[in-house]
Amino acid sequence: xxxxxECFGPVExxxxxxxxxxxxxxxxxxxxxxSLVRHISAYAGKRLRPALVFLxxxxxxxxxxxxxxxxAAIVELIHTATLVHDDILDDASVRRRVPTVNALHGxxxxxxxxxxxxxxxxxxxxxxxxxxASRVLARVTKICCRGEIEQVFExxxxxxxxxxxxxxxxxxTAELYAASAExxxxxxxxxxxxxxxxxxxxxLIGVAFQVIDDCLDLIGDEAVVGKSLGTDLEGGKLTLPLxxxxxxxxxxxxxxxxxxxxxxxxxxxxxRLAERFELGAALDYSFQRADDFIxxxxxxxxxxxxxxxxxxxxxxxEFVLCRKK
Amino acid sequence: xxxxxECFGPVExxxxxxxxxxxxxxxxxxxxxxSLVRHISAYAGKRLRPALVFLxxxxxxxxxxxxxxxxAAIVELIHTATLVHDDILDDASVRRRVPTVNALHGxxxxxxxxxxxxxxxxxxxxxxxxxxASRVLARVTKICCRGEIEQVFExxxxxxxxxxxxxxxxxxTAELYAASAExxxxxxxxxxxxxxxxxxxxxLIGVAFQVIDDCLDLIGDEAVVGKSLGTDLEGGKLTLPLxxxxxxxxxxxxxxxxxxxxxxxxxxxxxRLAERFELGAALDYSFQRADDFIxxxxxxxxxxxxxxxxxxxxxxxEFVLCRKK
Numbered sequence: 019x020x021x022x023x024e025c026f027g028p029v030e031x032x033x034x035x036x037x038x039x040x041x042x043x044x045x046x047x048x049x050x051x052x053s054l055v056r057h058i059s060a061y062a063g064k065r066l067r068p069a070l071v072f073l074x075x076x077x078x079x080x081x082x083x084x085x086x087x088x089x090a091a092i093v094e095l096i097h098t099a100t101l102v103h104d105d106i107l108d109d110a111s112v113r114r115r116v117p118t119v120n121a122l123h124g125x126x127x128x129x130x131x132x133x134x135x136x137x138x139x140x141x142x143x144x145x146x147x148x149x150x151a152s153r154v155l156a157r158v159t160k161i162c163c164r165g166e167i168e169q170v171f172e173x174x175x176x177x178x179x180x181x182x183x184x185x186x187x188x189x190x191t192a193e194l195y196a197a198s199a200e201x202x203x204x205x206x207x208x209x210x211x212x213x214x215x216x217x218x219x220x221x222l223i224g225v226a227f228q229v230i231d232d233c234l235d236l237i238g239d240e241a242v243v244g245k246s247l248g249t250d251l252e253g254g255k256l257t258l259p260l261x262x263x264x265x266x267x268x269x270x271x272x273x274x275x276x277x278x279x280x281x282x283x284x285x286x287x288x289x290r291l292a293e294r295f296e297l298g299a300a301l302d303y304s305f306q307r308a309d310d311f312i313x314x315x316x317x318x319x320x321x322x323x324x325x326x327x328x329x330x331x332x333x334x335x336e337f338v339l340c341r342k343k
Numbered sequence: 344x345x346x347x348x349e350c351f352g353p354v355e356x357x358x359x360x361x362x363x364x365x366x367x368x369x370x371x372x373x374x375x376x377x378s379l380v381r382h383i384s385a386y387a388g389k390r391l392r393p394a395l396v397f398l399x400x401x402x403x404x405x406x407x408x409x410x411x412x413x414x415a416a417i418v419e420l421i422h423t424a425t426l427v428h429d430d431i432l433d434d435a436s437v438r439r440r441v442p443t444v445n446a447l448h449g450x451x452x453x454x455x456x457x458x459x460x461x462x463x464x465x466x467x468x469x470x471x472x473x474x475x476a477s478r479v480l481a482r483v484t485k486i487c488c489r490g491e492i493e494q495v496f497e498x499x500x501x502x503x504x505x506x507x508x509x510x511x512x513x514x515x516t517a518e519l520y521a522a523s524a525e526x527x528x529x530x531x532x533x534x535x536x537x538x539x540x541x542x543x544x545x546x547l548i549g550v551a552f553q554v555i556d557d558c559l560d561l562i563g564d565e566a567v568v569g570k571s572l573g574t575d576l577e578g579g580k581l582t583l584p585l586x587x588x589x590x591x592x593x594x595x596x597x598x599x600x601x602x603x604x605x606x607x608x609x610x611x612x613x614x615r616l617a618e619r620f621e622l623g624a625a626l627d628y629s630f631q632r633a634d635d636f637i638x639x640x641x642x643x644x645x646x647x648x649x650x651x652x653x654x655x656x657x658x659x660x661e662f663v664l665c666r667k668k
Contacts, residue, residue: 046489048489048492048493050492050493050495050496051489051492051493054492103454103455103458106450106451106454107450107451107454107455123495125431125432125450126431126432126495127492127495129428129431129432129454129457130428130432130488130491130492130495131488131492132454132458133428133457133458133461133484133488134485134488134489134492136458136461136462137461137481137484137485137488138481138485140465140477140481140484141478141481141482141485144474144477144478144481149469149474149477152465152469152474152477153466153469156462156463156465156466156469157466159458159459159462159465160459160462160463160466163455163456163458163459163462164371164373164376164459166455167373167375167376167379167452167455167456167459168373168375168376170375170448170451170452170455171375
């Protein structure tokens with residue numbers, strides 16, 4: 019089991035300073051907005067994307083600068099905006115053990131709050147010394163939305179294969195990981211080879227992260243994972259374990275699986291899925307695919323000089339895998 | 344009655360070219376996204392914000408450049424993203440005589456589509472020669488979301504006064520008009536005096552526009568206005584005509600008005616409002632306030648040299664008022 023301290027050691031000071039920076043950034047004199055910002059500060063996760071910004075800078079041989087602090091805040095804010103909007107899409111009621119904004123206020127407020135946070139992140143990116151970050155992050159946000167839109171239109175599409183699934187999760191999740199590592203390296207003066215390798219590293223761990231997230235949506239414990247689970251199944255999102263399960267079934271069983279996913283008003287679909295089908299092999303396969311991506315990611319780090327930051331990035335990759343436990 | 348041709352004459356060629364530019368900008372190889380983009384092209388309105396960009400450039404003595412064409416597309420895209428998200432907030436079913444995206448696809452798709460269009464607009468703004476547009480437009484988007492969030496939290500707040508109302512509509516509507524005129528002038532090399540006067544001009548006509556929009560929400564004809572009306576009343580948004588009406592009523596009548604607005608499940612609230620209350624004086628007052636803002640706006644144009652573009656801006660201001668008819 020990899021502990022986060024092993025991953026983040028070389029950039030612990032920066033990650034602590036980031037917490038202050040995020041608090042400062044979203045301060046506002048609007049009481050309504052301030053109460054929302056305070057509420058979603060509970061969504062604070064592992065800060066993986068900011069850690070990628072800082073560690074990538076260090077792995078290219080430079081101490082993180084004030085620009086990296088801004089970049090780290092920006093990628094975390096973009097991620098936060100995505101969460102706020104995702105909870106509307108998934109009709110989720112719990113996020114990091116607190117009620118979602120939509121659960122508290124309906125759908126109007128989180129639409130606007132997400133827009134506000136995106137706009138704030140873009141406003142921050144404009145303050146950097148070069149337009150590279152603004153350009154990359156606006157492009158990534160577009161790709162992410164496009165991926166999510168395609169996923170909505172592919173709901174209940176039982177012909178979706180693993181390749182199509184990987185394309186969607188790369189767009190909706192992995193591109194922001196890639197951008198975090200890439201921009202961390204770029205603003206540290208990394209060579210094009212280093213920047214590109216770290217971008218691929220970020221993308222690969224992002225894909226692995228999402229594969230495991232999608233497995234946890236089916237089998238995780240809400241009390242441990244800390245957010246609404248089973249939402250993919252409720253929304254008809256065909257994720258890797260389901261695609262694999264479907265491919266392992268005979269015709270009659272496959273029809274039954276499709277019925278379980280598509281029928282209206284099935285109570286506790288997750289429990290019924292686990293009761294009726296043997297999920298083990300499909301989950302093992304999915305975790306193995308995540309493992310493959312992590313191996314590929316780790317190999318990308320070979321172009322970097324050995325350093326504590328490079329070791330920490332390897333640990334981050336291992337940590338992503340540990341979430342399955 | 345002012346015709347749009349009188350307003351837009353000096354920049355007709357640019358506005359025609361804009362239609363091509365907008366079509367090109369949103370082209371994508373994702374069939375799902377392309378069908379959505381094609382659908383919302385029917386939302387195309389009067390292109391008032393792009394016209395402000397072009398006319399402000401000309402009124403400062405410069406022909407619009409390729410940068411103005413990009414700016415015009417950007418402000419129109421930001422406006423479009425706002426409409427797509429607004430229709431979720433208002434639970435609106437019709438926009439410009441076509442079904443809204445939420446009416447067709449539920450709330451997931453328009454959340455993502457609006458995010459995509461915002462991100463595209465920011466990506467375009469990064470391509471301009473200076474970061475001024477990105478800075479102004481990210482700030483304006485933040486202000487707009489903040490204004491909308493405050494409006495949501497002030498629903499059913501019968502203590503809201505005209506001043507608080509004006510603050511909200513300035514944020515949610517008028518700032519983007521102000522930015523359109525300001526950036527048009529700025530990227531044409533206008534003097535600080537010209538840029539600031541045009542910014543104030545834009546803000547004032549934006550406020551007038553919203554006041555009239557809010558009157559039409561109460562008394563307009565859906566077939567003429569072309570969008571869902573009565574949504575403010577359904578959502579408990581207290582707009583100027585309602586604030587004024589309330590101030591003209593005695594205690595018992597005011598309680599009845601509040602009951603009409605707050606009671607659940609009232610059918611056709613708009614018709615009941617018109618039947619039960621004499622709206623004339625409150626509407627006259629609101630239109631008079633819009634007229635005042637337009638007079639103030641027109642005076643801002645005095646710092647500009649006389650030109651066909653300056654005359655056209657005066658006509659735009661008059662056109663905003665004509666919508667009440």
